[in-house]
Amino acid sequence: MLVTNKTGDARIGHCRICNAQIAPFMSFGRMPIANGFLKPDEIESEYFFELAPAFCDACGMFQLIEQPQPEKMFHQQYAFYSSTSRYMQRHFEAFAHAVINGPLAGRADPFVVELGSNDGIMLQHFQRCGLRHLGVEPSANVADMARNRGISTVTTFFNSKLAADISAEHGSADAILAANVMCHIPDLPGVAAGVQRLLKSDGIFVFEDPYLGDMIAKTSYDQIYDEHVFIFSATSVRRAFAPFGLELVDVAPQVTHGGSMRYTLAPKGSRKASESVDQQLTKEAVLGLDRAETYLKFKTNCESSRIGLTQTLERLRGQGKRIVGYGATSKSTTVINYCKITPEQIEFISDTTPIKQGRLSPGAHIPVRPYGEFLERYPDYALLFAWNHAAEIREKETGFVAAGGRWIVYVPEIAIVS
Numbered sequence: 001m002l003v004t005n006k007t008g009d010a011r012i013g014h015c016r017i018c019n020a021q022i023a024p025f026m027s028f029g030r031m032p033i034a035n036g037f038l039k040p041d042e043i044e045s046e047y048f049f050e051l052a053p054a055f056c057d058a059c060g061m062f063q064l065i066e067q068p069q070p071e072k073m074f075h076q077q078y079a080f081y082s083s084t085s086r087y088m089q090r091h092f093e094a095f096a097h098a099v100i101n102g103p104l105a106g107r108a109d110p111f112v113v114e115l116g117s118n119d120g121i122m123l124q125h126f127q128r129c130g131l132r133h134l135g136v137e138p139s140a141n142v143a144d145m146a147r148n149r150g151i152s153t154v155t156t157f158f159n160s161k162l163a164a165d166i167s168a169e170h171g172s173a174d175a176i177l178a179a180n181v182m183c184h185i186p187d188l189p190g191v192a193a194g195v196q197r198l199l200k201s202d203g204i205f206v207f208e209d210p211y212l213g214d215m216i217a218k219t220s221y222d223q224i225y226d227e228h229v230f231i232f233s234a235t236s237v238r239r240a241f242a243p244f245g246l247e248l249v250d251v252a253p254q255v256t257h258g259g260s261m262r263y264t265l266a267p268k269g270s271r272k273a274s275e276s277v278d279q280q281l282t283k284e285a286v287l288g289l290d291r292a293e294t295y296l297k298f299k300t301n302c303e304s305s306r307i308g309l310t311q312t313l314e315r316l317r318g319q320g321k322r323i324v325g326y327g328a329t330s331k332s333t334t335v336i337n338y339c340k341i342t343p344e345q346i347e348f349i350s351d352t353t354p355i356k357q358g359r360l361s362p363g364a365h366i367p368v369r370p371y372g373e374f375l376e377r378y379p380d381y382a383l384l385f386a387w388n389h390a391a392e393i394r395e396k397e398t399g400f401v402a403a404g405g406r407w408i409v410y411v412p413e414i415a416i417v418s
């Protein structure tokens with residue numbers, strides 16, 4: 001979730017991190033809010049912006065040129081509750097225990113702060129261990145859920161001022177954590193200043209987000225949508241936090257969200273960097289993440305992916321096949337709108353989230369229907385929008401394949417699989 005209220009929502013011509021001049025290397029075109037599943041009477045007022053990423057030559061940060069106002073993306077009805085996914089529950093339990101048994105081990109009365117703590121999916125593990133904790137969560141509905149479960153949470157945005165207030169009330173933090181939050185924050189330097197202010201001189205800042213290296217390697221361009229104003233690499237993270245006296249001391253790849261990276265930062269000179277940092281920086285140089293031509297190649301790969309998917313859908317439609325989308329994900333909005341997928345090609349999108357059912361997909365207005373309708377009458381093909389959960393889904397949907405159904409996937413390439 002977004003954790004700052006200072007935004008760069010207008011189209012920018014300068015890097016959000018280092019202020020060097022930047023320009024988009026491609027455009028995905030006119031794009032609606034990725035999570036903006038709408039009712040039929042909301043079509044007229046639907047909001048669009050241009051989804052165009054840029055790469056900063058000077059600091060290596062991959063970023064969006066334009067991001068909608070935060071109130072257009074995050075609001076009271078914010079549909080994403082972290083704890084609804086059992087898989088993510090296990091992931092955050094492991095994340096919490098890695099911190100408790102690692103850097104916090106042996107510390108007297110440690111204090112942990114999580115930025116964008118959602119419904120408390122991660123902090124609950126600190127609470128259960130009796131550790132002092134505080135969540136910072138600007139979305140009121142999910143923050144209320146956390147408080148109802150006994151997890152200390154403040155409903156506000158994180159910045160340097162709040163960091164000073166927290167510090168005055170609770171003392172400095174031994175650990176500051178964030179998961180799938182930092183990449184949402186346009187004013188990253190403002191949050192970095194807050195982290196610097198709140199963290200103990202021997203504290204750690206650990207965050208994880210979708211990883212640029214995976215996106216480039218897999219052409220998983222659906223990571224690019226309004227909420228993800230940045231897609232990080234070890235190279236860009238190291239450079240972005242250095243001006244705030246924070247040093248990258250560890251990196252650890254994660255399988256979540258189709259490929260993520262966990263970054264650990266610490267006040268400069270306070271702890272020795274693990275070998276993983278240099279190894280990752282070398283890998284990124286080999287992959288060309290620090291070079292502009294890599295992104296031109298990525299652009300070409302996105303275009304090939306779009307052509308391949310469009311042709312596949314048209315071919316199957318020409319054969320009279322029924323195609324249904326599987327998973328009304330935020331990621332799917334970029335794919336559907338960039339590839340100009342229509343309700344004629346995809347009958348509906350099946351999703352288990354009640355708040356999305358009966359609504360229309362952003363931009364293309366493909367109906368979202370309950371998962372039961374997928375089960376009741378299997379389509380010939382299911383377009384797997386939730387590809388990052390492919391293993392779990394294919395295990396669950398053996399009945400669909402047994403009935404002759406096939407999956408259409410587009411990451412890392414277009415394929416029809418059983």
Ligand SMILES: [Zn+2]
Binds near residue numbers: 015016019058060
């Ligand atoms: Zn820059």
